[in-house]
Each structure stands twice: as C-alpha cells, then as structure tokens.
Amino acid sequence: MSESQENKFQERIDQGAKIEPRDWMPERYRKQLIRMISQHAHSEIVGMLPEGNWITRAPSLKRKKILLAKVQDEAGHGLYLYCAAETLGVDRRELIDQLHTGKAKYASIFNYPTLTWADIGVIGWLVDGAAIVNQTMLARCSYGPYSRAMIRICKEENFHKVQGFEIVATMAKGTAAQKKMVQDAVNRWWWPTLMMFGPHDSESANTPELMKWKVKTKSNDELRQRFVNLTVRQANAVGLSIPDPHLEYDPESDDWRFGEIDWEEFWNVIRGNGPCNRERLQTRREAHEEGAWVREAAEAYASKRKAEALKQPA
Amino acid sequence: MPDDYTPRMQDTQWPIWEVFLQSKTGSPHEHAGSLHAPDFESALENARDVYLRHGDPQTSIWVVESRYIRTVESEDNPEFFEYTKYNIYRHPQFYDVPRGKRTEIERKAIQNRG
Numbered sequence: 001m002s003e004s005q006e007n008k009f010q011e012r013i014d015q016g017a018k019i020e021p022r023d024w025m026p027e028r029y030r031k032q033l034i035r036m037i038s039q040h041a042h043s044e045i046v047g048m049l050p051e052g053n054w055i056t057r058a059p060s061l062k063r064k065k066i067l068l069a070k071v072q073d074e075a076g077h078g079l080y081l082y083c084a085a086e087t088l089g090v091d092r093r094e095l096i097d098q099l100h101t102g103k104a105k106y107a108s109i110f111n112y113p114t115l116t117w118a119d120i121g122v123i124g125w126l127v128d129g130a131a132i133v134n135q136t137m138l139a140r141c142s143y144g145p146y147s148r149a150m151i152r153i154c155k156e157e158n159f160h161k162v163q164g165f166e167i168v169a170t171m172a173k174g175t176a177a178q179k180k181m182v183q184d185a186v187n188r189w190w191w192p193t194l195m196m197f198g199p200h201d202s203e204s205a206n207t208p209e210l211m212k213w214k215v216k217t218k219s220n221d222e223l224r225q226r227f228v229n230l231t232v233r234q235a236n237a238v239g240l241s242i243p244d245p246h247l248e249y250d251p252e253s254d255d256w257r258f259g260e261i262d263w264e265e266f267w268n269v270i271r272g273n274g275p276c277n278r279e280r281l282q283t284r285r286e287a288h289e290e291g292a293w294v295r296e297a298a299e300a301y302a303s304k305r306k307a308e309a310l311k312q313p314a
Numbered sequence: 315m316p317d318d319y320t321p322r323m324q325d326t327q328w329p330i331w332e333v334f335l336q337s338k339t340g341s342p343h344e345h346a347g348s349l350h351a352p353d354f355e356s357a358l359e360n361a362r363d364v365y366l367r368h369g370d371p372q373t374s375i376w377v378v379e380s381r382y383i384r385t386v387e388s389e390d391n392p393e394f395f396e397y398t399k400y401n402i403y404r405h406p407q408f409y410d411v412p413r414g415k416r417t418e419i420e421r422k423a424i425q426n427r428g
Contacts, residue, residue: 022390023387083347083349152347306353
C-alpha cells in the first residue's frame with residue numbers, strides 16, 4: 001500500500017465519505033472492522049441465550065410472544081452483521097468457528113445469569129438501552145454496510161428497550177415483593193451495563209484509531225455518560241434507585257457523575273472467567289451442532305426441488 | 315476458556331443472496347441486505363422471515379444471488395461514467411427558446427371576465 005493511497009483514503013474519511021466494500025482501504029481498517037462487526041454479531045447471537053431461558057417462564061402469553069419476537073430479532077441482527085462482515089472478505093463459517101473455539105469475543109454482559117423475570121425487564125431497559133446509545137453512533141460509521149445494518153438494527157432495538165422498561169415499570173409499581181425483585185435486578189445489572197461501553201478512553205487501545213477513521217464518532221466515556229444521564233432520569237420516573245453512592249448531579253454540565261467502575265471484574269469476565277462464560281459457549285456450540293439437521297434438511301429439500309424442476313416438461 | 319474445542323462439522327456456507335424490498339407499488343425496489351440460502355425458494359422464505367419480520371408494509375420482495383450482480387464503480391473506472399458529461403443536450407435547460415405568449419383572443423376573453 002502506498003502512502004498516497006492511505007492519504008487519499010483519510011481525505012475521503014475526513015470529508016465524510018462512506019467506504020464501500022470494493023473501495024481501497026488500509027488493511028488495518030479492514031481488520032478492525034472485521035473484529036468489531038463480528039464481535040457485535042456474536043454478541044447478538046449469544047445474547048439470545050440469557051433471554052431464551054425465560055421464554056417458557058414468562059408470566060403471560062403476551063409476555064411470551066414479546067420475548068420470543070425479541071429473541072428472534074437478535075438472531076436477525078446477528079445475520080445482518082455477519083453479512084456486513086462478509087463484505088470485508090471473510091466467511092460466516094470462519095467467523096462462527098472463531099466464536100465457538102473461543103478465539104473471538106462477544107459482549108461481556110452476556111456472561112451474567114438471568115436469575116428472575118425482573119432480569120428480563122432490566123436487560124431490555126439497561127442492556128438494550130446501552131446498546132442503542134452505542135449503535136446510534138455506529139449508524140453514522142464510515143463503513144457503508146456496517147452503518148446500514150446499524151440503522152436497521154436501531155429501528156428494531158427500540159422495541160427491545162421499551163418492552164424492558166415497561167416490564168420494569170410494571171413491577172416497580174407492583175407488590176412489595178415485585179418491587180424488591182426488580183430493584184435487586186437493577187442492582188446486579190447496573191455496573192456490568194456501564195462496562196459495556198468498554199474501558200476508559202485513556203485505557204482503550206483501539207479508540208483513537210477508530211475515531212480517526214470515523215468508525216466510532218464518540219468515545220467510550222462520552223457514550224457512557226450519555227447513557228447514565230438518560231437512565232438516571234428513567235429510574236427516577238419509576239421510583240427505582242441506582243446502586244451507586246457516588247452518583248451526583250453536576251448542574252454545570254447537566255451530567256450525572258458516577259462512581260468508579262470495577263475494572264478488575266471487567267477484565268476478568270473478558271478473559272473468560274465471568275459467571276456464565278463457559279456455559280454460554282457450550283450452549284452455543286451444542287445449538288450449532290444439534291441444529292445441523294436443519295441445515296442438512298434445507299439442503300436436501302433444495303436439491304429435491306431442483307430435481308423436480310428438471311423433470312417438469314418445459 | 316477451554317481451547318481444546320474443535321467444531322465437529324463445518325457450517326454450511328450457502329450462496330449469498332441480495333434482498334430488495336419495495337415499500338409501495340410504484341416505488342423502486344431498494345436493497346435491504348443479504349442472507350445465505352441454498353436455493354431461490356429458501357432465499358425468498360428466509361428474506362420474508364428476516365426482512366418482513368418487523369411488519370413494516372412492503373408490497374414486493376426480490377432476491378438475487380449476489381454472484382449474478384455485476385458492478386462498475388465510478389471511482390475505479392471514471393471513463394465508464396464520462397458518457398453523461400457530453401449529454402447536456404438531453405436537458406431542457408440546454409435550449410434557449412422563446413416563451414409562449416397569450417393570443418389576442420385569450421387576452422380579451424380574460425378582460426371581459428373581469
């Protein structure tokens with residue numbers, strides 16, 4: 001790659017141009033995007049697991065249907081993203097193998113267990129809420145296929161967030177036991193959700209490069225602050241508290257200042273030692289292997305149809 | 315993470331299809347995204363599951379196997395797109411012509427109407 005090509009690429013990025021699959025791009029840009037998009041795709045797929053556990057146990061038929069639709073959406077989002085990654089010259093097969101062998105990462109948040117029904121509400125509200133903040137930024141990313149997938153995903157993700165917040169709001173004004181259950185879920189999910197935005201800007205190795213290329217247009221800390229501001233107000237609206245004694249309003253900046261995140265826990269979960277890392281990966285592998293017959297059947301059916309079509313007189 | 319795991323079987327890598335949706339009759343079909351499928355019929359069924367799932371109104375859906383799409387990009391091949399530059403006479407603004415004027419008969423009729 002010549003330096004002038006790289007300069008020309010940077011110029012296009014600076015002018016706000018979108019990069020399309022066939023355009024020249026630095027190898028590092030391609031690599032970073034494959035890493036980010038596939039990690040994102042894996043997160044959608046693994047994200048189905050903690051919620052899938054609750055489909056049969058949802059408290060009403062309406063809640064079952066909603067949760068089923070939400071889990072189906074996550075599968076669809078994974079698919080959009082794997083396809084976006086494939087435009088960069090990798091195979092979906094390769095990406096899925098990387099997930100199953102533990103070579104590729106997915107969002108650390110999905111390594112926490114869903115203990116009660118309230119967790120399903122809180123995941124929708126906090127986890128999907130955090131995802132939207134992040135994805136709204138990524139919808140403006142410089143890589144065309146990723147940006148387009150994100151626009152589609154954001155439209156659907158809002159449903160996830162709102163259905164979660166509605167579960168939370170319903171429980172928060174329910175019986176004392178329900179309120180206690182939902183507060184407990186908030187207490188357990190709050191800090192892991194803040195970790196979803198990644199390390200502090202000063203510790204985030206990839207951020208400067210990604211911002212230079214406009215893959216990201218806001219830093220981890222900016223996004224985290226935005227999420228906290230939005231969420232503190234929503235918690236206030238339903239009368240739940242945020243488990244942070246250092247949470248404090250700063251009238252100067254109109255921001256809610258929050259306490260220090262336990263980064264040791266974050267890195268520990270990333271390294272594979274969260275409460276559910278092994279279980280999630282094992283479930284995922286089994287789902288893939290036990291689902292092999294579906295793929296084989298689809299192929300057999302396709303060849304049967306093809307044979308029948310050939311037999312038909314013209 | 316245990317890294318002694320090796321996948322027991324390879325995932326099937328079916329061909330990629332491009333999906334186009336039309337949101338109302340008379341509108342163009344717009345590219346919605348891609349998916350994998352073993353044949354036409356399954357591509358259409360998968361496209362319905364993935365891209366019509368949300369229930370936004372759509373009137374028509376197309377699937378095309380990606381390898382059948384050929385492209386030329388202006389950046390790689392500007393000459394290919396040059397053609398249009400020499401076509402300015404296809405635009406009405408290219409011509410300098412007098413404007414229409416009302417006839418005497420019309421003008422009188424309008425005056426009489428008040």
